Amino acid sequence: MTGTNELVLAKRDLEKKGFLDIEVDPSLDLEAEIERLKKEKNAIILAHYYQESEIQDIADYIGDSLGLSQKAASTDADIIVFAGVHFMAETAKMLSPDKKVLLPDLKAGCSLADACPPHLFKKFKEQHPDAVVVSYINCTAELKTLTDICCTSTNSVDIINSIPRDKEIIFAPDKNLGAYLQEKTGRDLILWNGSCMVHEVFSNEKITKLQMQHPEAKLIAHPECEAHILDKADYIGSTSGLLKYTKDSESDTFIVATEVGILHQMELGSPEKTFIPAPPNNQCACNECPHMKRNTMEKLYLCMKYENPEVNLPEWVIEKGVKSIEKMLEISEKAGLGLKD
Ligand code: 13P
Numbered sequence: 255m256t257g258t259n260e261l262v263l264a265k266r267d268l269e270k271k272g273f274l275d276i277e278v279d280p281s282l283d284l285e286a287e288i289e290r291l292k293k294e295k296n297a298i299i300l301a302h303y304y305q306e307s308e309i310q311d312i313a314d315y316i317g318d319s320l321g322l323s324q325k326a327a328s329t330d331a332d333i334i335v336f337a338g339v340h341f342m343a344e345t346a347k348m349l350s351p352d353k354k355v356l357l358p359d360l361k362a363g364c365s366l367a368d369a370c371p372p373h374l375f376k377k378f379k380e381q382h383p384d385a386v387v388v389s390y391i392n393c394t395a396e397l398k399t400l401t402d403i404c405c406t407s408t409n410s411v412d413i414i415n416s417i418p419r420d421k422e423i424i425f426a427p428d429k430n431l432g433a434y435l436q437e438k439t440g441r442d443l444i445l446w447n448g449s450c451m452v453h454e455v456f457s458n459e460k461i462t463k464l465q466m467q468h469p470e471a472k473l474i475a476h477p478e479c480e481a482h483i484l485d486k487a488d489y490i491g492s493t494s495g496l497l498k499y500t501k502d503s504e505s506d507t508f509i510v511a512t513e514v515g516i517l518h519q520m521e522l523g524s525p526e527k528t529f530i531p532a533p534p535n536n537q538c539a540c541n542e543c544p545h546m547k548r549n550t551m552e553k554l555y556l557c558m559k560y561e562n563p564e565v566n567l568p569e570w571v572i573e574k575g576v577k578s579i580e581k582m583l584e585i586s587e588k589a590g591l592g593l594k595d
């Protein structure tokens with residue numbers, strides 16, 4: 255079953271149960287209720303940096319895709335509540351299949367995962383039968399079953415470098431991260447043509463104007479951005495890499511080319527510094543990920559109370575797909591990447 259079919263079926267199931275109509279009493283202290291449910295159910299809340307700040311504040315762990323998967327693999331909680339998007343919750347389920355994995359809104363998808371339907375990718379892969387398949391973790395669980403090694407933006411260079419130089423490599427689904435990796439590693443990658451809807455809308459022109467207004471500012475960018483933005487950047491890295499750079503840097507102003515949710519931790523980590531979100535090329539709030547922002551405190555509370563929506567996967571998908579994630583975690587550990595605590 256593809257991730258999308260699974261989402262549709264799960265949503266229908268929730269509609270039947272009337273779950274989607276439940277309203278939360280506005281006088282409820284959601285923070286206190288969520289804390290109570292965490293203890294009562296031995297649940298852990300894992301949140302990505304792109305979540306609303308109030309969700310980040312109540313999370314037990316906030317991190318990038320690598321840190322979140324490492325935490326999901328090592329937790330002794332009975333329930334993992336994933337404040338992130340669907341592929342992240344699926345990854346947690348694959349790594350901890352005996353645990354209950356909850357996602358506050360099942361429709362929190364990802365444009366990158368959607369850009370690579372497994373049935374089409376299978377045909378693409380057949381054209382390069384000897385190639386090693388490296389997939390960005392932002393893909394469906396089913397795509398992971400067609401993958402040799404997963405990667406995240408934190409470990410992608412190490413993953414590519416771990417593959418013998420005489421091997422062909424297919425890289426999916428992000429063509430921007432793929433192009434960046436070609437430049438960083440000097441490897442010729444066979445790229446799938448996908449991209450992130452948030453990271454491809456930054457305006458070169460508006461960033462240049464901002465740089466003229468703030469000549470002291472460092473431009474920092476996520477590698478999912480297009481090449482013309484990365485070419486101008488002073489630093490390129492994953493969300494945790496960008497956060498660390500702002501803490502360690504002597505500069506006090508940063509133009510941040512990634513989803514705006516990360517600014518919350520940047521401001522908490524360096525309250526004396528100034529962070530300017532890189533503007534999108536139109537008037538919309540396109541530098542906010544609409545999928546990540548589907549999660550709200552109300553939905554977080556409801557999913558913990560009713561232990562629903564739950565993310566489940568067919569056994570064969572878990573068995574086959576988890577190997578690509580385990581391989582990634584093994585290489586990351588050898589490279590000393592990820593969780594420090
Ligand atoms: P990282 O947090 O791993 O850098 O990934 C960014 C992202 O787009 C997650 O969807």
Ligand code: SF4
Nearest residue numbers: 364365366450452543
């Ligand atoms: Fe997917 Fe982009 Fe949203 Fe990350 S920011 S979840 S890559 S759509």
